[in-house]
Amino acid sequence: MILLEDVNKTYSQGAPALNGISLKIEKGEFVFIVGNSGSGKSTLIKLLLKELEPTKGRICVNNRDLGKMKRREVPRFRREIGIVFQDFRLLKDRNVYDNIAFAQKVIEKPTRSIKKRVPQVLTQVGLSEKYKSFPKELSGGEQQRVALARALVNGPSILLADEPTGNLDPKNSWEIMKLLEEVNKRGTTVVVVTHNREIVDAMQKRVITMNKGVIVSDEEKGGHYYADKYVSL
Amino acid sequence: MRISTLAYSIRQGLKNIRRNKLFSIASIGTIAACVFLLGIFYAIVTNFTHIVDNAEEQITITVFFTNGNTEEYKAEHEAIGEQILANPDVADIKYTSSQEAWDEYKGVYFGEREELAEGFGDDNPLANSASYTVYLKDIDKQSEVVAFLKGLDGIRDVNYSESTAETLSDFGKLAGYISVGIIIILLAVGIFLISNTIMIGISVRKEEIGIMKLIGATDYFVRSPFVVEGVLIGLVGATIPLVLLYFIYEKIIGYVMSQFSTLQSFIDFLPTNQIFKIMIPIGLLIGAGIGFIGSKISIRKHLRV
Known part of the structure; x- marks a missing residue:
């Protein structure tokens, strides 16, 4: 479960990135967060990962108050959260298998269990045949699937995806979304930050719209229309 | 620490050294120079102390x-x-x-x-x-x-004889102060240089460190390969001058004695083995220590993710 109570975040210079955000996401939900650039979506993700500290307010993730969490407890907390980025952030000098195994090595899983677990997630994202390929040999969609596999390999209870389809064509975008939906069906809470209007409208999930650091709408089975209203092109 | 984590740290540490070959060699060179100077200094101070001790025994x-x-x-x-x-x-x-x-x-x-x-x-x-x-x-x-x-x-x-005793005692103290001063300066230079080398390795792997931290790596896990890198560079850097000093020490003593034969009657230099029994562990410890501290200093600020 994710809970934010009156959260503010102001960077050293400029206007607040988040301004009085209160939000509750239940376990097992699938939520889209949409909004203009600079609306505070990425700041929100960073706060949930405890990459940033809020200026004010309280954030609880999986019943743990992040404000009270000690620095040495952060790594263990992050192991409960999978993260996928727009630019994939794969290690270019390692092949697909090693990129995924890396996430398990980092949390010091024994080699035997890594050898068992990595092929499972590779099958789950449909890349079992490309385990020897290097990132540069893969398409954008395939790279994002590797990133997704890496996020899933440690069995997180929450999956955060920051613009996961931002660099992908529509076909690959849909494939990634289908995978995320599948992950959600298995019980993982999924939070997707996106600009992809077509997907948001089609999937009919909960949609939280942000603008200039505040939540302007929170629709149970919403679309991208609120965001459209605020996008100034 | 798991054996697999230890193996990972060593593998990555070696990889870092290979990747930044030039800077690693430069660091090894600097540490070698530091340990070499320390070694020479140690040999001089120990021999001096030994000579003073001998003289003191006569008092x-x-x-x-x-x-x-x-x-x-x-x-x-x-x-x-x-x-x-x-x-x-x-x-x-x-x-x-x-x-x-x-x-x-x-x-x-x-x-x-x-x-x-x-x-x-x-x-x-x-x-x-x-x-x-x-x-x-x-x-x-x-x-x-x-x-x-x-x-x-x-x-x-x-x-x-008050004056002889006081002079020798003052000499001993002076040698002690100078040696502490020079050792501190050399250590600081060594730590500064190695931390810069490691910093370059870190900047190459900045993204990787960021990813590691976000997927739940502990500071200790992120730090280990860099510490291994620093300690290895330190050990290699210390070994070279120690080997060199081992072989030239005796030659220098022999040369000094043959050139200034009058010294022989009242100066007795320490034998190679006696000097190196202590200089080798100290040199290796200093090399490894400079590497350890230098790498810890440079990685510290990158762990705040």
């Missing part, structure tokens, strides 16, 4: 008795000897009887012309001059021991 205090005749007052002298030995700053004492004092005098002043002493017949002009030679544990304590000796009953006179 003794001579104690004469109020009743200095051995034949009559032997028991009294022995009692005083026990009191002197009980002083914690006294290393040893040597008794010179009246007869020994006279024999020694004759040896020194009459030499081979023994006939000059014949006029004394069986008389001992130094019959009242039995003495103790007192050896000190620490030359710094000479004045305290002199005061103690003067305060004892049955003592007529205490002979000592």
Whole structure:
């Protein structure tokens, strides 16, 4: 479960990135967060990962108050959260298998269990045949699937995806979304930050719209229309 | 630490060194230079201390008795000897009887012309001059021991050389201060240079470190390969000058002795093995320590993700 109570975040210079955000996401939900650039979506993700500290307010993730969490407890907390980025952030000098195994090595899983677990997630994202390929040999969609596999390999209870389809064509975008939906069906809470209007409208999930650091709408089975209203092109 | 994590850290550490070959070599060179200078300095200071120690051993205090005749007052002298030995700053004492004092005098002043002493017949002009030679544990304590000796009953006179003792003691202290100063400077330079090298390795892997932190790596796990890298560079950097110094030390001592043969009579250099028994572990420890601290300093700020 994710809970934010009156959260503010102001960077050293400029206007607040988040301004009085209160939000509750239940376990097992699938939520889209949409909004203009600079609306505070990425700041929100960073706060949930405890990459940033809020200026004010309280954030609880999986019943743990992040404000009270000690620095040495952060790594263990992050192991409960999978993260996928727009630019994939794969290690270019390692092949697909090693990129995924890396996430398990980092949390010091024994080699035997890594050898068992990595092929499972590779099958789950449909890349079992490309385990020897290097990132540069893969398409954008395939790279994002590797990133997704890496996020899933440690069995997180929450999956955060920051613009996961931002660099992908529509076909690959849909494939990634289908995978995320599948992950959600298995019980993982999924939070997707996106600009992809077509997907948001089609999937009919909960949609939280942000603008200039505040939540302007929170629709149970919403679309991208609120965001459209605020996008100034 | 898991064996697999240890293996990972070593593998990554070696990889980092290979990736930043030039900077690694530069770091090894700097640490080698640091340890080389430290080694030379250590050899000089240790030999100097050794020479000073030898000289200090020659500095003794001579104690004469109020009743200095051995034949009559032997028991009294022995009692005083026990009191002197009980002083914690006294290393040893040597008794010179009246007869020994006279024999020694004759040896020194009459030499081979023994006939000059014949006029004394069986008389001992130094019959009242039995003495103790007192050896000190620490030359710094000479004045305290002199005061103690003067305060004892049955003592007529205490002979000592204040200026020699003070000069040697000051020399020792000066050598100590200079060595601490130079060691601190060299260590600081070494740490600064190695932390810069590691920093370059980190900047190459900045993204990787960021990903590691976000997927739940502990600081310890992120840090380990860099620490391994620093320690390995430090150890290699320390080994080179140690090997070099080992082979040139004896040659330099031999050269100094052959060029300045007059030194041989009063200067005794320490043998190679005795110097290196301590210099090798210290050198390796310093190399590894510079690497360890340098890498920890440079990685610290990158862990705050």
